[in-house]
Amino acid sequence: MNPTLAPVSVLIPAKNEESNLEECLNSVCWAGEVVVVDSCSTDRTCAIARKLGASVYQFRHVPGGPKKKNWALENISFRYDWILILDADERITPPLAREIAAAVADPGSSAGFYINRRFYFLGRWIKHAGYFPSWNMRLFRKGRGFYERMVDVDTRSGDNEVHEHVILDGPAGRLRNLMDHFAYPSIEVFVEKHNRYSNWEAALRGRVADSLKDSGQAGGIGTVHNARRLLKRAGRVLPFPHWLRFFYHFFLKFGFLDGLPGYVFCHLLAEYEFWIWAKGKESLSACSSGLPAPSVSDRVLHQ
Numbered sequence: 001m002n003p004t005l006a007p008v009s010v011l012i013p014a015k016n017e018e019s020n021l022e023e024c025l026n027s028v029c030w031a032g033e034v035v036v037v038d039s040c041s042t043d044r045t046c047a048i049a050r051k052l053g054a055s056v057y058q059f060r061h062v063p064g065g066p067k068k069k070n071w072a073l074e075n076i077s078f079r080y081d082w083i084l085i086l087d088a089d090e091r092i093t094p095p096l097a098r099e100i101a102a103a104v105a106d107p108g109s110s111a112g113f114y115i116n117r118r119f120y121f122l123g124r125w126i127k128h129a130g131y132f133p134s135w136n137m138r139l140f141r142k143g144r145g146f147y148e149r150m151v152d153v154d155t156r157s158g159d160n161e162v163h164e165h166v167i168l169d170g171p172a173g174r175l176r177n178l179m180d181h182f183a184y185p186s187i188e189v190f191v192e193k194h195n196r197y198s199n200w201e202a203a204l205r206g207r208v209a210d211s212l213k214d215s216g217q218a219g220g221i222g223t224v225h226n227a228r229r230l231l232k233r234a235g236r237v238l239p240f241p242h243w244l245r246f247f248y249h250f251f252l253k254f255g256f257l258d259g260l261p262g263y264v265f266c267h268l269l270a271e272y273e274f275w276i277w278a279k280g281k282e283s284l285s286a287c288s289s290g291l292p293a294p295s296v297s298d299r300v301l302h303q
Contacts (some may be wrong), residue, residue, distance in 0.1 A: 005032040009078035009142075010086055013068045015039040017088035018048060020182070025052040027091040030101065033079040037072045063123035068163075069147050078142055085138045085166070089182045090117070090276025096177035099184070100139060103175060112140030118178045122187075122261040129255030131267055134181075135174065137166035144169045187264070194272045202279035241277055246270035 001042045004128045015038065015150060018210060025048070028034055036049040037057045049056050057076060059068050069085065082104040086092065096115070103113055116136040119126045126132065137145065147164045184190040210244070250266040258265070 002032070006028075006030055006097075006104065007032050007080045008084050008100060008104055008139075009033040009035060009080045010050060010071070011072055011076075011078075012036045012049075012054070012086050012088060013039075013072070014041065014045050014049070014088050015134065016041045016043045016045060018044040020076070020088040021048050022052065024086065024088045024089060026051065027093070028084070028086065029099075030097045031084065035059060035072070037068055037076075037078060039068065040130055066149075067147065069164075073146055081142050082147070083142055085270055086179075087181075089181075091180040091182070093178060093180060096179055099175050099177045103139070103173070108139075108173070109171050110173035111139055111144040112166070112168045112172045114172055114174045115139060115179050116175070116177075116210045117181045119181045119183070119220055120187055121184055121190075121265045124258065124261040126255075126258050126265060128257045129250070129269075130253035136227045137168055137172065138167065138179075139175070140168055141170075153165060180189070187268070194268070197274065198272055198275035199284055201276045202283060242270040242274035245273040 009026045010033065012021075012024060014036050017024075020037070020050075025034060029052075034052075034054040035057065035302065036045070036054045037059050038046055038049070039059055039061070046056050046280040057072070061067065065071070073083070084092075084100065100113075105111075107113075115138045116132075117136060119131045119134060135231055145166045145168045147166055160232045184193070246266055246269070250263065250271055255266040286297040
């Protein structure tokens, strides 16, 4: 191993990410191993990954089998004891890279570390609206972390569940420096992704929380994530949940301080909540009338 590289294995799940992957890979050039797990991309994702020195594995989801990230954690022989999970639209900043290298060199009793994300929308860091701080368990010892298995039913959500979190076996620390997240470079991208996400959420309508509680997984994702799920579940039984969500993000969480991007973002979150509510009503109406529930193609839902 090059002594200037940190003993960290980076796992990047990807599908058709040629517009994001190069910058993502450049942000982890300090890591000793980088693995891209691809889902049969039809663009230059794999070529870019190999050109920049990453190992590439192909994943094909089998209904009832593990999703992409859990499959990778269970089946790939990573070179190092510490694994960093990074999406293609995320970037590790240089200060965070140095902090990760120091943390794995002297982790103390920690089996993993939470990383705080800085979320960008319409070219602006969204500092409010409940989106900062945004702590995510992304760095953990090999064999000490896995992703929630959300439900046993087929959600047709493709390779990954939509809102899964890492369950860590052991104590966790927190890193001080930030990771950058560029999930929605345009309103069009936000709408396309959340149309898929709302299909997933409407199909489950609360079964995620019940499934995690029954399986004993809920306690491993942290009290904050559990509280957010319970709050969302409670809000969705009330009339007009989309307006409640706008009020929560824009007023209670000070989204108005993020200017025009903050207003647009909070309004889109409310629209997303409305889609979940409306699609749930559509499904219930079809079931009560004896008609088959509306279906959404795997192409639309696939991540």
